[in-house]
Amino acid sequence: MEDKIPQSTIDSIAKYISDRNSKSYSIPVVGTESNIETPQIFEILPFDKIDEGPRKFYAIDGSVNTCSFYNGVSVGLYRAGYVCFQSGKQVRMNNLDDPLILGKSYVPKNILVTNTEHIEAVYDELLSLEPVKNFIDFLGGKPENIFPFDREQLCRSFSNILAFCQEVLEWSLIYEVANRPEICAGDFILVDGDLRCLQIKQDAIVKLGKFVNGKKIIMVAITKNSPIKMELSYTLRQIDDYLQDKLKPTYPFSEKDPKRQKLCCWFEVPGAILMNAYGSSSGAMFIKKATTGGRGVGLFFAARLDYVEKLQNYDWVIADLNLFDAIPGIENKATDKDVEKLKFIFQELTRLTQEHYILGYPFPLVEAHNFVTLNSSFKEEIINRVKHSMYSTQRMDNVDIENMFLDIHSRF
Numbered sequence: 139m140e141d142k143i144p145q146s147t148i149d150s151i152a153k154y155i156s157d158r159n160s161k162s163y164s165i166p167v168v169g170t171e172s173n174i175e176t177p178q179i180f181e182i183l184p185f186d187k188i189d190e191g192p193r194k195f196y197a198i199d200g201s202v203n204t205c206s207f208y209n210g211v212s213v214g215l216y217r218a219g220y221v222c223f224q225s226g227k228q229v230r231m232n233n234l235d236d237p238l239i240l241g242k243s244y245v246p247k248n249i250l251v252t253n254t255e256h257i258e259a260v261y262d263e264l265l266s267l268e269p270v271k272n273f274i275d276f277l278g279g280k281p282e283n284i285f286p287f288d289r290e291q292l293c294r295s296f297s298n299i300l301a302f303c304q305e306v307l308e309w310s311l312i313y314e315v316a317n318r319p320e321i322c323a324g325d326f327i328l329v330d331g332d333l334r335c336l337q338i339k340q341d342a343i344v345k346l347g348k349f350v351n352g353k354k355i356i357m358v359a360i361t362k363n364s365p366i367k368m369e370l371s372y373t374l375r376q377i378d379d380y381l382q383d384k385l386k387p388t389y390p391f392s393e394k395d396p397k398r399q400k401l402c403c404w405f406e407v408p409g410a411i412l413m414n415a416y417g418s419s420s421g422a423m424f425i426k427k428a429t430t431g432g433r434g435v436g437l438f439f440a441a442r443l444d445y446v447e448k449l450q451n452y453d454w455v456i457a458d459l460n461l462f463d464a465i466p467g468i469e470n471k472a473t474d475k476d477v478e479k480l481k482f483i484f485q486e487l488t489r490l491t492q493e494h495y496i497l498g499y500p501f502p503l504v505e506a507h508n509f510v511t512l513n514s515s516f517k518e519e520i521i522n523r524v525k526h527s528m529y530s531t532q533r534m535d536n537v538d539i540e541n542m543f544l545d546i547h548s549r550f
Contacts, residue, residue: 155368158368158369158371159368159371159372160371160372161369161371161372162372162373163369163370163372163373163408163410163411165177165373165377165405165408167376167377167379167380168380169405171477174405174406174475174477174480175405175406175407175408176405177377177403177404177405178403178404178405178480178481178484179381179385179401179402179403180401180402180403180481180484180485181389181391181392181393181399181400181401181402182393182400182401182402182443182444182488182492183485183486183488183489184392184393184398185398185492188226188488188489188490188492189225189226189489190225191225192224192225192322193224193324193325193326193486194222194223194224194229194320194321194322194325194326195222195223195224195325195326195328195489195490195500195502196220196221196222196315196321196325196326196327196328196502197220197221197222197223197328197329197330197500197502197503197505197506198218198219198220198308198311198312198315198327198328198329198330198506199218199219199220199308199329199330199503199506199507199509199510199511200216200217200218200219200304200305200307200308200330200510201216201217201218201304201507201510201511201512202214202215202216202217202300202301202303202304202512203215203512203513204296204297204300205521209541209542210252211250211251211252211542211543212250212251212252212296213249213250213251213520213521213524214249214251214260214296214297214300215245215246215249215300215512215520216245216246216300216303216304216307216512217243217244217245217304217510217512218243218244218304218307218308218311218510219241219242219243219244219311219506219509219510220241220242220243220311220315220506221240221241221502221505221506221509222241222502223490223501223502223505228240228241228505231318241505241506241509241510243509243510244267244268244269244307244311246260246263246264246267246303247263248260248263249520250524251296254293257293257295257296257299258289258293260293260296260299260300260303261289261292261293261299261302261303264302264303264306264307265281267307267310269307269310269311269313269314270306270307270310272310272313272314272317273306273309273310273313273314273346276313276345276346276349277342277345277346283339283342284338284339284342285302285306285337285338285339286336286337286338286339287302287337301337302337305335305336305337305338306337306338308329309335309338309343309346312327312329312346312350312357313346313349315327316349316350316353316355321353321355323353323354323355324354324355324356325355325356326355326356326357326358326486327350327355327356327357327358328358328359328360328500328502328503328506329357329358329359329360330359330360330361330503330506330507331359331361331458332359332361332364332434332436332438332456332458333347333357333359333434333435333436333458333459333460334424334432334433334434334435334436334458335433335434336433340429340430340431340432340433340434340435341429341430343434343435344429344430344434344435344461346435347434347435347460347461347462348435348462348469350460350462351460351462351463356460356463356483356486357459357460357463358457358458358459358460358483358487359436359457359458360455360456360457360458360487360499360500360503361455361456361458362452362454362455362456362499364415364456365415365416366407366411366412366415366438366440366456367440367454367456368415369411369414369415370407370411370440370454374440374442374454377403377442378442381401381403381442381445382401382445385401386399386401389401400444400445401445402441402442402443402444402484402485402488403441403442404439404440404441404442404457404480404484405439405440406437406438406439406475407438407439407440407456409425412424412425412438413425424438427461427465427468427473428468428471429461429468429469434458435460435461435462436458436459436460436461437458437459437460437461437464437465438456438457438458439456439457439458439459439480439484440454440455440456440457441454441455441456441457441484441487442454442455442498443455443484443487443488443490443491443498443499443500444488444491444492444497444498445497445498446497446498452498453497453498454498455498455499457484457487459480459483463476463479463480463483464476464479464480487500490502521543524543525539525540525543528542
């Protein structure tokens with residue numbers, strides 16, 4: 139059978155990836171403390187010390203899932219929630235009696251859509267959810283001053299409104315977590331992704347970042363999936379080789395067990411890399427180190443917080459740190475970085491990255507993801523429960539019920 143995709147197209151993709159994968163930005167492997175756009179190297183926190191201390195680590199994540207059927211019925215779900223860990227153990231965030239579910243999450247009631255009015259109901263319900271309502275009140279109480287798109291624009295499609303709802307709910311949970319009674323100065327709020335948002339105006343995100351910083355809570359977004367890593371592929375390989383082959387044999391480790399001797403590294407991502415990673419049209423907004431004219435309240439760093447042998451780049455993450463933590467005088471247009479605080483943040487993160495199942499990535503974010511993810515089994519559960527309710531409470535015919543939820547594509 140003739141290929142549907144021309145080989146020339148496949149070859150051009152391969153060439154593009156190869157070119158990016160071997161691109162050098164002349165970042166030296168030996169860094170200097172005075173320039174944090176060069177590697178800042180430190181010894182990982184000892185494994186037997188990672189669960190010490192009173193600090194709490196909250197992790198927030200969200201998920202969305204949809205399914206459409208042949209008769210115009212669509213079921214759409216979004217959910218967001220958070221978990222908390224202290225001294226290596228999960229802390230209960232809810233009032234449930236369930237011994238396994240310790241996190242807190244929010245799920246909407248309006249999940250069925252057949253027309254525009256149903257989509258609008260999804261939007262209206264979002265604004266009535268407790269964390270979102272509190273967040274909007276904090277920001278001034280007027281959605282038109284907070285969201286760049288109005289209700290009509292957002293409700294043009296089911297997928298658009300679900301993506302909007304998930305993202306807004308996640309940001310609202312940052313505010314909720316920052317106001318929890320047990321949270322203390324020095325605690326961490328971890329977010330999946332970055333501290334930038336298209337669904338919420340920058341001044342609102344900046345107000346939240348300033349509020350969290352004012353409570354002396356550390357807010358960090360972490361991701362392994364970023365176009366920045368493609369741009370940095372060559373650089374990260376060079377740093378890895380230097381750390382493992384040249385520096386490690388001579389480094390004055392405090393840890394005496396060779397198996398636990400690990401070097402970590404972080405550096406600020408230079409503007410040229412951001413411009414190429416995100417493109418010239420939006421790259422300028424990512425480069426902006428200011429509370430206006432950008433996309434959020436973050437400053438990008440590349441970090442290696444553990445070492446996964448022979449899986450170079452896998453153990454590197456992109457961390458987006460609260461601008462108010464990284465540049466204390468940002469509102470006064472100061473540019474000096476708080477290097478000592480940056481060192482503290484990245485070393486503290488190594489408490490979370492030494493779990494065997496996800497080396498190099500904070501395990502609370504993994505647990506938050508597992509807690510809220512709306513996978514196919516969850517979707518099937520919802521549909522099956524709706525079917526059962528239609529049969530038991532509405533006395534509908536079985537054939538009619540099955541036909542209503544028929545996925546016609548599965549029959550071809």
